[in-house]
Amino acid sequence: MSEMNFDQVLDCKGMNCPLPVIKTKKAIDTMDSGQVLKMIATDPGSKNDISAWASRTGHELLTSEQTDEGYVFFIRKK
Amino acid sequence: MSDSKPKRLALIASQGTLDWAYPPFILASTAAAMDMEVGIFFTFYGLTLLNKKIEANVAPQTNPAMPMKMPFGPEGFQNIQWPIPNILANNIPGYESMATSFMKKTFANKGVASIEELREMCIEMGVRMIGCQMTMDVFGFNTDDFIDGIELGGAASFLEFAADSDISLFV
Numbered sequence: 001m002s003e004m005n006f007d008q009v010l011d012c013k014g015m016n017c018p019l020p021v022i023k024t025k026k027a028i029d030t031m032d033s034g035q036v037l038k039m040i041a042t043d044p045g046s047k048n049d050i051s052a053w054a055s056r057t058g059h060e061l062l063t064s065e066q067t068d069e070g071y072v073f074f075i076r077k078k
Numbered sequence: 079m080s081d082s083k084p085k086r087l088a089l090i091a092s093q094g095t096l097d098w099a100y101p102p103f104i105l106a107s108t109a110a111a112m113d114m115e116v117g118i119f120f121t122f123y124g125l126t127l128l129n130k131k132i133e134a135n136v137a138p139q140t141n142p143a144m145p146m147k148m149p150f151g152p153e154g155f156q157n158i159q160w161p162i163p164n165i166l167a168n169n170i171p172g173y174e175s176m177a178t179s180f181m182k183k184t185f186a187n188k189g190v191a192s193i194e195e196l197r198e199m200c201i202e203m204g205v206r207m208i209g210c211q212m213t214m215d216v217f218g219f220n221t222d223d224f225i226d227g228i229e230l231g232g233a234a235s236f237l238e239f240a241a242d243s244d245i246s247l248f249v
Contacts, residue, residue, distance in 0.1 A: 014189045015189045016188050016189040016190045017104065017190070018104050018107055018108040018111070018191075018196075019189065019190075019191055021108055021111050021112075022107055022108065022111045022199055022203075024111075025111035025112075025203075026111075043189070052112075053111065053112055056085075056112045056113070057112055057113050
């Protein structure tokens with residue numbers, strides 16, 4: 001499942017609201033359209049927040065899973 | 079979604095205590111990260127949040143529902159809610175600065191950014207910050223006390239921005 005190709009990794013483990021969203025936005029800004037960001041967070045709120053952020057900004061949330069290392073998101077830049 | 083015209087958030091920050099400093103900066107930085115246009119009007123005690131050094135404290139006496147918890151020790155200990163009656167809190171010298179340092183420590187432990195960090199992110203992401211000129215005059219603040227890059231104005235400056243907003247909140 002989580003064997004997905006990605007271009008950049010962002011570690012937001014230990015961070016709380018609103019940092020995972022803001023760090024994700026900043027990481028996406030440095031990437032090219034179509035590239036995929038893997039983001040890992042431990043904040044349970046990030047599950048809903050990243051999804052809300054993606055739907056508002058138009059970047060595509062490919063997958064959102066809870067794994068042993070935390071909540072893992074794959075986001076494709078629009 | 080991504081219309082041509084971005085959504086706009088207009089905030090009024092009217093409080094200068096540590097607990098009330100969080101909501102405007104959290105909302106503003108998040109909205110900016112969601113590609114919204116954001117402006118904050120800092121007025122009355124909220125104007126102190128534009129000071130170069132934010133010296134916001136929390137006053138537990140005015141927040142009877144505020145949980146009082148210890149920022150150190152094992153998790154079970156940290157989760158204990160200490161009932162400190164106001165009659166005591168009001169009379170213990172240094173209680174306010176203790177509560178302030180506990181709150182800062184607890185927030186840092188939980189991975190929440192500091193007010194200064196959140197404000198810095200807001201500035202980086204282009205959040206407009208308008209300081210209330212009238213409050214400056216009344217309380218005797220000086221432009222030199224404030225961080226760079228802010229604007230000064232009054233109610234009309236804020237309302238002109240807020241008139242085209244999609245979300246407007248008074249904090």
